[in-house]
Amino acid sequence: MARYAEPGVTEWVESGGGPLVAVPEVVLPFWTGADGDDLSSDYDRACDINGSIGLLPVGDTRALVLGDEPASTAFLPDHGTFVRWYAANSEDELLAGVPTALDTALWEPEVEWRVPGPLVVFDAAWPGDGSQRTDHLRVELEPGRYGVCAAYVSAGPETWLGLVRLRRLTA
Template sequence: MARYADPGLVDWVESGGGPLVVVPAAVLNLWEGADSEGPESDYDRACAVSGYARLLAVGPAQALVLGDEPSSTAFLPEHAVFVRWVAAESEADLLGGVGAALADAAWEDRQVWDVPGPVVLFDSAWPGSEVEPDNHTRVDLPAGRYEVRAALAHSDADTAFQLIQLLPLR
């Protein structure tokens, strides 16, 4: 069974072992990763997060920490969802189950995220000022308030993934 993403249908972001983080581009340079000076680094704060997704302060904004496991993660704009690879035989098997899972998910970890505009998904150990083309994904979110909700989904006995969906609030 494949544990990590294969190149193919979408761009996956990998972690070196810690959580992934989604930081607004407007405050990206404020995320210091594991390089923070002080008693607790941004990476330490991200590692302390429990659950599938939690918000952390980054300057005047908030970052979304994708917790639980350091799973390969992609953003699917057609569903406004981060999908996190837990287990699947192939990328196609995993992605093929997302649509039905969104309709049937047992959503939890609901919270409201004020987003000032585009965000960047990357390994929380990296400083935001050092993201490079091959270690992150930019998501062009419109500025606004979003309900963040998370769920663990199984599309069959061999395929499991986490969903972190962003729903615009009016």
């Protein structure tokens, strides 16, 4: 995991150039990455996602693809949001802009995602059972239904970030 500040404060995950994917831990062995046997690998399917987010079937659930750009990404549990680092002079500058960005974001349409529990975020090219050997991030989520939406926000003249919000749905 990439760290830009004190260890344990904010952990970031990066890809080798393709999209990141958030796969529920219970179906990690079913994510084949770029090694798929079919005409189209899981990695190919992830690359085919147009836009900031998309959901792909994996096992008996779905994985969340963080598309658009291969940006360094962190999960901020206090905000229930993935933050994607597009441009900033420092991590402190980027993170300081998050509250305002959340308040002013123009959110894309929300999709519903049923999450069976904790997630592992990693480069979509890796197979799920190999994700622990590469740059990855574990995200603790309670099982349930979530509304997921994304936004691209300028938090300052030289600070640009992506947001992917996970909102727990109750009804």
